[in-house]
Amino acid sequence: MADKQTLSYEQTGVSIDANDEMVGRISRSLKSTHGPRAIGLENGFAGLFRLDYDEKLFKKNYRHPVLVACTDGVGTKILIAQQAGRFGTLGIDLVAMSVNDMIVQGAEPLFFLDYLAINKLEPAKIAEMVESIAAGCRMADCALIGGETAEMPDIYGRDEYDLAGFAVGVVERDRIITGKDVRPGDVVLGLASSGIHSNGYSLVRHICFKKEKLAIDATFKELGDATMGEVLLEPTRIYVRPVIRLLGGYKRKKVVHAMAHITGGGLVGNIPRVLPSDCDAVLKPSSWKTPPIFDFLQRRGPVDKAEMYRVFNMGIGFVLVVAEDFADAIQDKLTRYGETVYRIGSVVSGTGKVLLK
Amino acid sequence: MADKQTLSYEQTGVSIDANDEMVGRISRSLKSTHGPRAIGLENGFAGLFRLDYDEKLFKKNYRHPVLVACTDGVGTKILIAQQAGRFGTLGIDLVAMSVNDMIVQGAEPLFFLDYLAINKLEPAKIAEMVESIAAGCRMADCALIGGETAEMPDIYGRDEYDLAGFAVGVVERDRIITGKDVRPGDVVLGLASSGIHSNGYSLVRHICFKKEKLAIDATFKELGDATMGEVLLEPTRIYVRPVIRLLGGYKRKKVVHAMAHITGGGLVGNIPRVLPSDCDAVLKPSSWKTPPIFDFLQRRGPVDKAEMYRVFNMGIGFVLVVAEDFADAIQDKLTRYGETVYRIGSVVSGTGKVLLK
Numbered sequence: 163m164a165d166k167q168t169l170s171y172e173q174t175g176v177s178i179d180a181n182d183e184m185v186g187r188i189s190r191s192l193k194s195t196h197g198p199r200a201i202g203l204e205n206g207f208a209g210l211f212r213l214d215y216d217e218k219l220f221k222k223n224y225r226h227p228v229l230v231a232c233t234d235g236v237g238t239k240i241l242i243a244q245q246a247g248r249f250g251t252l253g254i255d256l257v258a259m260s261v262n263d264m265i266v267q268g269a270e271p272l273f274f275l276d277y278l279a280i281n282k283l284e285p286a287k288i289a290e291m292v293e294s295i296a297a298g299c300r301m302a303d304c305a306l307i308g309g310e311t312a313e314m315p316d317i318y319g320r321d322e323y324d325l326a327g328f329a330v331g332v333v334e335r336d337r338i339i340t341g342k343d344v345r346p347g348d349v350v351l352g353l354a355s356s357g358i359h360s361n362g363y364s365l366v367r368h369i370c371f372k373k374e375k376l377a378i379d380a381t382f383k384e385l386g387d388a389t390m391g392e393v394l395l396e397p398t399r400i401y402v403r404p405v406i407r408l409l410g411g412y413k414r415k416k417v418v419h420a421m422a423h424i425t426g427g428g429l430v431g432n433i434p435r436v437l438p439s440d441c442d443a444v445l446k447p448s449s450w451k452t453p454p455i456f457d458f459l460q461r462r463g464p465v466d467k468a469e470m471y472r473v474f475n476m477g478i479g480f481v482l483v484v485a486e487d488f489a490d491a492i493q494d495k496l497t498r499y500g501e502t503v504y505r506i507g508s509v510v511s512g513t514g515k516v517l518l519k
Numbered sequence: 520m521a522d523k524q525t526l527s528y529e530q531t532g533v534s535i536d537a538n539d540e541m542v543g544r545i546s547r548s549l550k551s552t553h554g555p556r557a558i559g560l561e562n563g564f565a566g567l568f569r570l571d572y573d574e575k576l577f578k579k580n581y582r583h584p585v586l587v588a589c590t591d592g593v594g595t596k597i598l599i600a601q602q603a604g605r606f607g608t609l610g611i612d613l614v615a616m617s618v619n620d621m622i623v624q625g626a627e628p629l630f631f632l633d634y635l636a637i638n639k640l641e642p643a644k645i646a647e648m649v650e651s652i653a654a655g656c657r658m659a660d661c662a663l664i665g666g667e668t669a670e671m672p673d674i675y676g677r678d679e680y681d682l683a684g685f686a687v688g689v690v691e692r693d694r695i696i697t698g699k700d701v702r703p704g705d706v707v708l709g710l711a712s713s714g715i716h717s718n719g720y721s722l723v724r725h726i727c728f729k730k731e732k733l734a735i736d737a738t739f740k741e742l743g744d745a746t747m748g749e750v751l752l753e754p755t756r757i758y759v760r761p762v763i764r765l766l767g768g769y770k771r772k773k774v775v776h777a778m779a780h781i782t783g784g785g786l787v788g789n790i791p792r793v794l795p796s797d798c799d800a801v802l803k804p805s806s807w808k809t810p811p812i813f814d815f816l817q818r819r820g821p822v823d824k825a826e827m828y829r830v831f832n833m834g835i836g837f838v839l840v841v842a843e844d845f846a847d848a849i850q851d852k853l854t855r856y857g858e859t860v861y862r863i864g865s866v867v868s869g870t871g872k873v874l875l876k
Contacts, residue, residue, distance in 0.1 A: 207623040211586045229568045233632045233667045266564040275590045277683035310590045316598055326634035328685035
């Protein structure tokens with residue numbers, strides 16, 4: 163549209179046409195996550211999601227619905243994906259970080275939006291990323307109803323980008339789980355993580371690539387057949403289905419007293435967020451299996467053991483604090499739903515801390 | 520916690536304690552935006568917002584509520600703020616970008632979350648940014664119920680950061696405005712922008728700083744007393760109150776047939792998103808006052824006139840396509856609500872385009 167002598171937006175590095183091309187590809191990924199409640203609008207300015215407000219099932223489940231919203235990014239795990247040239251799983255991490263936070267409150271995810279900021283729109287790469295976000299949304303039973311892709315060559319360097327995600331869910335007001343019912347004697351159950359998940363990657367990168375200068379495709383006997391890149395990019399486990407199914411089985415009894423998503427800060431940083439100030443959680447690390455990548459990182463750092471527990475999940479990605487009488491039944495159910503469940507500790511009188519014994 | 524010989528997370532550039540300090544300051548800004556529907560949870564994993572589902576007013580207003588969600592960033596306007604060292608207004612831009620998109624559908628904003636990714640946590644700077652987000656939320660009558668601040672020194676260079684925002688609102692299902700009722704004869708009303716708003720800044724920076732090498736604190740007669748930095752950082756106008764108030768006055772009649780938030784792509788790119796494929800909008804640029812900054816940029820580029828209309832709002836930040844018989848009344852109302860309203864054109868039979876006459 164612009165003359166040769168005049169400046170156009172494309173000359174400054176931002177391509178409006180490449181953006182248009184991509185929108186079509188992204189729209190197919192979005193649709194793969196849509197149930198009957200997502201409302202499609204061609205070229206819409208916003209994503210729309212119908213509450214089942216006027217239907218019997220919604221009225222039965224929600225007398226006083228509360229909306230729950232979370233946002234998170236995937237941190238510098240992005241840089242590992244970049245280094246490995248693999249963009250097909252980061253979207254699962256992105257969804258996991260928000261929806262695992264949301265279910266802590268007892269809420270079921272409804273929908274998700276993403277924000278992707280990037281140096282240059284490369285339609286194939288972006289379509290791969292968005293498809294992985296859609297894959298995460300399908301795993302979490304939530305609809306991907308929108309997103310923004312921003313091309314910002316002056317903020318993001320060549321091949322650089324960042325991802326943020328936003329999830330909205332719903333919970334019945336008097337079923338919100340806050341931790342206020344936690345009491346001495348409660349049992350702490352831990353759900354196995356799939357690996358490092360999405361926190362601690364600045365330290366991971368420092369150890370593996372700055373200090374040890376490992377190759378991204380190196381393999382190590384103690385880590386099995388997978389390459390370094392594969393181990394480090396293992397997607398964050400999404401705990402939505404087992405947790406929502408478990409809560410659905412206890413509609414009247416309040417047997418799950420608190421939950422915590424184990425992110426930055428580890429078990430010692432995240433469990434106190436839901437402990438009453440007069441309770442401690444005593445955890446026994448020998449009661450669960452720590453994936454070999456954590457020993458690997460600790461030795462090569464070397465990293466102090468206490469610091470390891472302050473930065474990483476150490477093998478437990480999600481924690482439930484449950485009434486003692488129901489602990490066995492809950493452990494059985496979660497195991498049947500496909501989780502690896504450990505009885506990792508219990509609650510005692512205290513001051514709101516986590517003690518590792 | 521770590522020994523001197525071992526690696527701690529802080530040594531890799533990520534400070535967990537600085538994060539804790541800031542959380543307290545941010546929480547005060549959040550609370551300043553909370554009405555009775557926001558539910559505070561100390562250290563919560565998520566933000567909670569109660570629907571007035573069980574109250575008479577909500578039942579009267581929403582028989583079939585649809586949730587509407589938007590996400591956006593502020594683009595490279597961030598770099599101007601950085602250059603000027605002013606972080607107290609970008610949050611208004613961030614809120615504006617999402618809520619102005621949301622009201623296009625006829626939805627009223629309920630709540631907002633932000634994602635802030637940064638090189639290094641500087642509590643004072645971040646508190647200033649979050650307070651400006653809270654200010655934007657107060658202007659848009661929505662609650663800031665959560666956010667994420669991610670310190671990522673390996674993605675964001677010294678003093679670099681990015682901001683993304685996410686808004687959720689609600690609209691009655693049969694009051695969703697889609698543009699399907701637009702017809703020849705409809706009048707196009709334009710609401711004045713406050714300046715460049717939050718799009719086109721890659722081109723702005725190219726012209727002002729790369730090519731012309733202007734100082735950020737330079738002043739120019741044609742731009743009045745304000746410095747370059749002040750003119751370029753003028754916050755995006757938030758159109759929520761006048762538009763929601765206008766729609767509230769026409770609960771039965773459908774007189775507002777379509778709306779558009781004028782962002783990247785300008786009037787010619789955004790109005791077609793809500794035009795039926797058999798209508799054109801004919802706009803008369805001489806009918807409104809274009810702020811002097813646009814002439815300034817066009818001359819100094821130089822930038823082709825058509826390209827200017829493809830990149831910038833050119834003085835019109837929000838457009839309403841309304842029934843001809845109600846155009847005068849709507850213009851009067853919006854003027855009374857504090858907007859500068861121009862009758863900028865009309866709808867004719869066509870093929871879904873915008874024509875500038």
